[in-house]
Amino acid sequence: MTLEPKTLVKLVKESLKIKGIDFEREINSFGQIDAVKRRIEGKRFKIQEHIKGLVYSFLSSQRVWKKLVPHLNKIDCIFYFYTPEKLINADPEKLIEKIREIKCGNRSIGRQIRALSSNIKILKKYNSVIEMKISEIYKYHNNDIIKSQNIVEDLVNQLTNPKSDCKLKQMGNALIMEYFKNIGVRSMKPDTHLLRICGMKRLGILESVEDENTNKLNLLMKAQKEFIGFVIKISENVPIDVIYYDNLFWLFGAKGYGEICSKDPNCKYCLISNHCNYMG
Numbered sequence: 001m002t003l004e005p006k007t008l009v010k011l012v013k014e015s016l017k018i019k020g021i022d023f024e025r026e027i028n029s030f031g032q033i034d035a036v037k038r039r040i041e042g043k044r045f046k047i048q049e050h051i052k053g054l055v056y057s058f059l060s061s062q063r064v065w066k067k068l069v070p071h072l073n074k075i076d077c078i079f080y081f082y083t084p085e086k087l088i089n090a091d092p093e094k095l096i097e098k099i100r101e102i103k104c105g106n107r108s109i110g111r112q113i114r115a116l117s118s119n120i121k122i123l124k125k126y127n128s129v130i131e132m133k134i135s136e137i138y139k140y141h142n143n144d145i146i147k148s149q150n151i152v153e154d155l156v157n158q159l160t161n162p163k164s165d166c167k168l169k170q171m172g173n174a175l176i177m178e179y180f181k182n183i184g185v186r187s188m189k190p191d192t193h194l195l196r197i198c199g200m201k202r203l204g205i206l207e208s209v210e211d212e213n214t215n216k217l218n219l220l221m222k223a224q225k226e227f228i229g230f231v232i233k234i235s236e237n238v239p240i241d242v243i244y245y246d247n248l249f250w251l252f253g254a255k256g257y258g259e260i261c262s263k264d265p266n267c268k269y270c271l272i273s274n275h276c277n278y279m280g
Contacts, residue, residue, distance in 0.1 A: 003272065003275050005230055005233045005234045006233075006234050008203065008205075008272060008275075009234060009245070009248070011271040011272045012248060012249065012252050012271075012272065013248070014271050015252070015258070015260055015269055015270050015271045015272070016248075016251060016252060016258050016260070018269055018271075019258055019259070019260065019269055021251060021257055021258050023248060023251050023258075026247075026251055026257065027244060027247045027248065027251070029069075030247060031182075032181045032182060032184075032243045032247065033240060033243055033244060033247075035181070035182065035183060035184035036184050036185075036186055036239055036240050036243050037184075037240065038184055039134065039138050039184035039185070039186075039239075040138060040239060040240075042135075042138075044131050044135075045131065045183050045184065047084055047123060047124055047127050048081070048082040048083065048084070049082070049183060050123050050127065050130070050183055051079075051082040051084060051087065051120055051123065052076070052079075052082045052182070053179045053180075053181075053182030053183040054116075054119065054123070054168075054171075054179050054182075055075070055079055055082065055116070056178075056179075056182055057171075057175045057176075057178035057179040057182060058108070058109075058112040058170065058171065058175055059075065059099075059104060059106070059109075060175075060178060061106050061108060061112075061175060062106040062107050062108065063104075063106045064254075064255045064256050065254065065256070066254070066255065066256025066257060067103075067104075067256065068104055071102050071104050074102055075099070075102075075104060078095060078098045078099060078102075079095070084120050084123075084124055087116060087117065087120055088117045088120055088121065089117075090117070092113045092114045092116065092117065095113050095116075096109060096110050096113050096114075099113070108170060111170050112170045115168075115169035115170045118169055119168045119169055119170075119171070122166050122167075122168060123168075125166070126166045129166075130155065133151060133154075133155045134155075134183070134184070134185055136148075136151050137151045137152060137185060137186065138186075138239070145228055145232070145238065146225070148186075149221070149224060149225055149228065152180070152185065152186075152187055152221075152224070153217070153221045153224075155180075156173060156176050156177065156180075156217065156221075157217060159171065159176050160172060160173055160176055160217070172215060173190070173215055173217050173220050174189060174190055174191045174215065174220070177189040177190060177191075177220075178191070181243060181246070186238075186239040186240075186242050186243060187224065187242065187243075187246075188223075188224050188227045188228070188242060188246040189246060189250075190220040190223050190224060192212050192213060193249075193250055193253045193254060194227075194246065194249055194250060195209050195211075195212040195213075195214070195223065196212040196253065196261070196263070197249050197250075197252060197253050197261045198223075198227065198230075198249060199211075199212055200277060201277055201278065201279075202261060202265075202276055202277055202278055203261075203272070203276060203277070204277055205226065205227065205230050206223045206226045206227060207226060208222045208223055208226060209223050227242070227245075227246070228242055230245075231245055249261075253265075265278060
């Protein structure tokens with residue numbers, strides 16, 4: 001990639017405009033920017049917000065998010081507006097049935113919902129610890145990006161490590177990062193889309209990423225640091241803009257949105273195709 005970061009971002013935005021995507025409206029609609037702003041203001045998130053963030057993250061797995069959006073109010077209702085006591089005692093099979101009735105399930109939805117009661121108990125037990133860790137992230141976010149990112153990595157490891165007391169079931173690294181974004185943690189979700197678009201086989205922003213399907217925590221965290229380094233070059237408001245540019249590049253490839261830098265890219269709509277590493 002030979003383009004300057006600011007030029008690259010400008011051309012990504014212009015490519016999305018050509019496809020008729022109002023990326024500012026879409027990014028704001030996700031609610032993740034607002035969540036980060038609340039964290040910067042020092043606000044803590046309630047357990048209901050943690051559960052909602054968790055549910056939205058696993059519903060996004062192996063699904064086209066655009067198709068879920070019209071059903072979000074129904075989803076909130078199905079999950080009792082994320083009241084912990086009701087969900088802990090709910091019949092998971094009925095929840096699964098209701099989600100499938102509105103065609104919002106995925107290949108793992110049964111296992112994910114059956115694990116929800118256990119995961120909520122863990123979130124309740126460790127909520128104060130998680131909130132304290134997130135507060136530490138924002139304590140350092142302006143003057144020590146690496147230190148704050150190390151806290152993120154440690155928290156991801158605690159919630160995904162099978163040997164950890166607070167391991168969340170059916171939640172891998174990428175889904176935990178999506179959950180974090182939903183509760184205002186400044187981070188990039190290192191999923192297949194972002195790793196494909198920003199990795200060395202496309203735009204080359206993430207120099208450590210050769211395999212878009214990797215799920216190794218050390219490589220994902222290295223990719224995160226590289227992405228933050230990219231954002232630092234073009235922004236003075238890093239905590240908010242890490243989420244902003246994560247969402248922007250995601251829109252650039254996501255089905256139902258830009259669908260430009262997807263698995264089979266539509267290079268005819270891309271204004272940076274001449275600077276891309278895609279070999280066809």
